[in-house]
Every structure is written in structure tokens, then in C-alpha cells.
Amino acid sequence: MGWAKKGISMSINIRIGALISGTGTNLKAILESCRSGKINADIVFVGSDNPEAAGLKMAQKNQIATFVVDYASVIRNYHQNRDRAKLPKKFDLVEVLSKQSIFPQTEDPEKIKRFIISRVRAEDQLLQKMKQYAFDLLVLAGFMRNLTPYLIDKINTDPQCPRIMNIHPALLPAFPGTDGYGDTFRYGCKVAGSTVHFVDYGEDSGPIIGQRAFPIQEGDRLEDVRQKGLKLEWDLYSECIQLFAENRLRIEKQKYRIANGKEISRKVVKILP
Helix, strand or coil, rough: HHHHHHCCCCCCEEEEEEEEEECCHHHHHHHHHHHHCCCCEEEEEEEEECCCCHHHHHHCCCCCCCEEEEHHHHHHHHHHCCCCCCCCCCCCHHHHHHCCHHHHHHHHHHHHHHHHHHHHHHHHHHHHHHCCCCCEEECCCCCCCCCCCCHHHHCCCCCCCCCCCEEEEECCCCCCCCCCCHHHHHHHHHHHEEEEEECCCCCCCCEEEEEEEEECCCCCCHHHHHHHHHHHHHHHHHHHHHHCCCEEEEEEEEEEECCCCCCCEHHHHHHHH
């Protein structure tokens, strides 16, 4: 593959690839932070699942390479029984299904299988596009698609060095999913926020890198909450990317014993001084 794996040099900027689905507001903030020196990085490509994503035009205006994999078309063709046999070489469906944790075990196995296969077909096209560029970190900047273990494992070749980062509009682990601010607001929370985390096999469940919170004031509307959150997101994402660029993020497995005596373990992010 074309991307870098290890040994990020601190004497040069890291290379960032970005995936978006919409306007690219977080992408714009990252780009501005790169150009101001707040992040020691360069954006080498912007990809999207949506041909109409406005953020693609913004990237092109800034002389950044762009590409599109039309997920909707890929998924539609799959469900209409077109080219169902076209799957990546060495694709192990059983292994990918055993790793995924997007769906609960009680979900219909056939539904999970159809979801995984259709997304893997789109992800294989993404990987083919991305392999043209050497990159150190992949950032999801409003990319509204769950990644499967197939793509994640192609990029995270070292379990101790995850290289896919996401920002989520809620204080995880509360309110994962597509509408974090909306879920927070409708629940009646008095505090909202955003979270930057590494991506794992679940939905917004990966190790947390950084969080920012703000109060929800009496009289705030949902749009007010979203606007407050966006302003925090722009700084938070840049700060977390810079920590990656400085090689200050480490994954550690911590074990805990809970009240019933059961021992659980979880990967957490340690930030080095």
C-alpha cells in the first residue's frame, strides 16, 4: 500500500488524508491550522462518499487532491443484485464478521452480512483511491459512514499505533451515532460537548484522545447547541491531531475490577508530556 506505516519523523510535517460527506467545516479548520503552523501537517487528499459534498470544492480551491467513491450507488447496485460476486481478493467475511461490533449479537445475521459486504465493496474502492497517496493519519471530518474491520485493518497495521481519527458531537461514551448534539439536547442534558477518538470496530467506541464540554443554558435551542459545539470542535480536533504529529499518543490496555468481581479491560489513550 502507498501509505506510511511507522517511523513518523518529527523534522517534517505528517501527511493527513481526510474523508468527508458534507460541507467540510472541520476539514476547513484543520486546513487553516496546518497553514498557520498550529498543526505540523499537510493534507494530501480529501475523499468523499458523496459526489455533491461541498467540502470537495473547498479542497480543490486549495489545490488538494480529491476523489469520490459513491457509496449510495455501490450499495444500491449490491442490493439490486448487480455484480454481487465482485469482492476484494483475500477478503475473509467470517473474520470481518467476528470482529465487527457495530451491530449487537441479537441482530439478524443476514442483515449484518449484507451490510458488511456492501460496505466492503465501497471500502475497497476507497482503498484503491487512497493507495495513490502516502499518508500517516486518516481523519474523518464529518464522514457519515461506519468503517468495517476490513478497511480499519488495512490502515491500522500496528495495533499499538492506530491511524484513523474521528470527531464526534457528544461526550462519549454517551450518545454515539449520527446525531450526538440532537440526542444530548433531547435527553435534557445540562452539559454537551465533543470527543476526538481513534476508530475501532464499533460505532464511536474507540479510545478517547480529547474532549471539550460546554453548558446548555436555559433557553438554548438545538441549533444554539450545535453552533457552540462546532466552535469547540475546530480547536479540539486540531489539538488532537497535533498530539499525533508530536508522537505523544500511546495506547495502553487498562484492567479494572468492578463491583461483582468481574475483571474488564479497555484500551485507553495516554498523552505523553
